[in-house]
Amino acid sequence: MPAGPSRKKACKYTDNILISQIFCQSVYFIIFVLSKINAMKIGICNDHAGVEYKFKLVKMLQKRGIEVVNFGTDTEASVDYPDFAHRLASAVENGEVDLGIALCGTGNGMAMSLNKHQGIRAGLAWGTAIGHLVAQHNNANVLVLPARFISYRLASAIVREWLDTPFEGGRHQGRIDKIPCR
Numbered sequence: 342m343p344a345g346p347s348r349k350k351a352c353k354y355t356d357n358i359l360i361s362q363i364f365c366q367s368v369y370f371i372i373f374v375l376s377k378i379n380a381m382k383i384g385i386c387n388d389h390a391g392v393e394y395k396f397k398l399v400k401m402l403q404k405r406g407i408e409v410v411n412f413g414t415d416t417e418a419s420v421d422y423p424d425f426a427h428r429l430a431s432a433v434e435n436g437e438v439d440l441g442i443a444l445c446g447t448g449n450g451m452a453m454s455l456n457k458h459q460g461i462r463a464g465l466a467w468g469t470a471i472g473h474l475v476a477q478h479n480n481a482n483v484l485v486l487p488a489r490f491i492s493y494r495l496a497s498a499i500v501r502e503w504l505d506t507p508f509e510g511g512r513h514q515g516r517i518d519k520i521p522c523r
């Protein structure tokens with residue numbers, strides 16, 4: 342039976358729906374791929390002194406759309422901070438994550454261990470002004486926090502300041518180029 346004008350109209354209508362569905366799905370797919378490409382990945386590690394702040398920071402970072410890779414430890418059982426610092430440092434050095442955050446009691450054990458790696462510039466910060474400068478002047482690729490000496494509120498503010506501050510470059514570039522031992 343030949344298709345009448347109303348049948349032709351109905352076909353055109355279903356074709357249009359199909360085309361717009363394919364179009365929408367393609368747009369969603371492109372947005373999904375782009376969001377995966379653009380999402381910043383941050384690695385985080387801590388010893389037993391930093392567990393509580395670590396989990397709170399993970400939530401805060403995820404709310405900002407940042408993907409977080411947790412290198413442990415996840416309990417308050419006593420551990421040795423270098424075991425976790427070296428895992429995080431290697432992940433930053435090999436590009437598995439873009440940046441890192443490390444927490445221990447004073448921050449010093451983590452900073453000392455992280456900075457043994459030639460590709461790491463780990464900066465200890467206990468205030469937002471230092472969080473700002475460690476990004477602006479030192480281009481720290483790992484931020485270290487002294488969990489037993491600052492409030493969570495301050496820790497979170499330092500992380501946000503460090504993340505939101507661009508590296509100034511210029512004379513600071515030449516200085517950070519001289520940090521690694523060759």
Ligand code: RB5
Binds near residue numbers: 445
């Ligand atoms: C653990 O008790 C403590 O020594 C550690 O968290 C850190 O402060 C080391 O630098």
